[in-house]
Amino acid sequence: MKKLKYFIIGLVILAVIGVGTYVAMRNSAVVAESYTVKSDDIKRFIDEIATVKAKNQRIVYSKSAGEVVKLDVSAGKTMKKGDIIAVINAEEAELQIKSIQAKKDALLALYKEATKLPTQEIINNAEANVRSIEILAENAKIDVEKAEKLVKEGAISQDNYQNALNNLKLQQEALEIANNELASIKKGPSENIKKQFEAQLSELDYQIDILNKSKGNALIEAPIDGVILETYVKEGSYLQPGIPVIEIGNDKDLYLEADVLISEVGDVKDGAQVLVYSDDLDIESITGIVTRIHPKAFSKISELGIEQKRVKIEIELSGNTDVLKVGYDVNVKIVTHDKKSIIAVPDSAIFDYEDGKYVYVVDGSKAALRKVETGIEGEDMIEIVSGLKEDDIVILNPDVEIKEGVQVKF
Structure with a gap:
């Protein structure tokens, strides 16, 4: 009986020691936060x-020059296509048109004068001039023939003979000029002169067209239905073509x-x-x-x-x-x-160590180091390509107290 009694007491003592040891070990374990691995969706x-x-956001530009005399819009105002946004004073364009028109009228008068056909009276006068010079040239030729004979006989000097030759040359040149003038008169105005005048007149017409279009653009209209998002000018502003007016x-x-x-x-x-x-x-x-x-x-x-x-x-x-x-x-x-449906863990479980990425998993009640291969990174989760499976338990935010084989509790 005594032996049995001592045996029972021994068992009790061993049990007490075992419990004490477990409690001590439990109390010395490192407290950690854990995560149970599962499949999840992850986005990067x-x-x-x-x-x-x-949409259809547009800046409206001025197409004419002038002062903004009316601007009936402000940011936030709703507009329909065709509504008047601003009115530009077109008086300056009108004055410029009048000035250019006066230049055109003067140039046109010169053009008409320069290109009009010659009258018969002008042609007759030119022909009479040619005949008159022909007579003078013929008389000069006769004088040279006489002088040539007299200089050979010694009746006149060499200078007198040379004067006769000079006069003949002069009359022949005058005759050539007169014939050219007659031919020009009969031919009429030069095509080059006509083209020069016509080019200048076309340029003035082009300027007038631009100003007329500018007058037509004195009213700036909304190009689309919408809301005024911003205004860039004020009443009294002076605009040039291409200046932004509003954004709609x-x-x-x-x-x-x-x-x-x-x-x-x-x-x-x-x-x-x-x-x-x-x-x-x-x-x-x-x-x-x-x-x-x-x-x-x-x-x-x-x-x-x-x-x-x-x-x-x-x-x-x-x-x-x-x-x-x-x-x-x-x-x-x-x-x-x-x-979709991939193995993923919080990024706080993964850390760099030696040759790659690692996590601590819970093996029994101890921390075990395990290498993993990661994939895409989401906002706070990282894909695990290999190294973990569902229901594995990983330690989050492992600090310096977490080491291989360390007892952990949660």
Whole structure:
């Protein structure tokens, strides 16, 4: 009986020691946060800031010069196509037209005078002049023949003979000029002169046409139905052709524009899902899809003063967009990858160690180091390609106390 009694007491003591040991070990275990591995959906995003735009957003430019005498619009005003936006004083254009018309009238009078056909009286006078010079030239020829004979006989000097020759040459040249003038008179005005005058008259007509069109553009009209988004001039402003007057657009048909880095735009596809959010606007349930990726990159200076190459993309919106206004900036998440039902863990479980990516899994009640291969990274989850399976337990945010073989508790 005594032996049995001692045996029972021994068992009790061992049990007490075992419990004490377990409790001590339990109390010395490192407290950790855990996550049970499961299949999940994961999305990868590009975060950017986008600007709200209006479809058919257009800037209306002045097509004429003059002072703005009436500007009956302001930002926010609804306009119909054809409504008058501004009225420009066309008085200056009218004065310029009168000035150019006076120049044209004077030039036309010169043209008529220079191109009129010669009268018979003018032709008769030119012919009479030719005949008169012909007689003088014939007499000069006779005088040369006489002088040549007399100089040989020694009756006159060589100088006298030379004078006769000079007079003959003079009369022959005068006759040639007279014949040319007669031929020119009979031919009529020069074609070159006519073309010069006609070119100058056409140039003046062109200037008058431009000014008349400018007069017609004195009324600036809304080109589309929409809302005035911005005005660039005031009453009393003096405009030249090409100066912007207002910006108009349809504020009920909105879309977004975002500038994406060229290093990231390759992952963006037409039709990609876009999530829209803004803490300031308290946006709810607004989403979108990428509808256009512009073909040309451009340079843009970042907030840090760094020049970056970016590409503009356009995003079509869905959902209640009443809170949005043209010109607002909102945050967008452009989905570049979307995987369903894959093994994924929180990014806080993964860390770099030696030759790759690792996690701590719970093996029994101890931490065990395990290498993993990762895939795409979502907002806070990372795809696990290999190294983990469903129902594995991983330790989140492992600190310096977590080591291989360390007892952990949760």
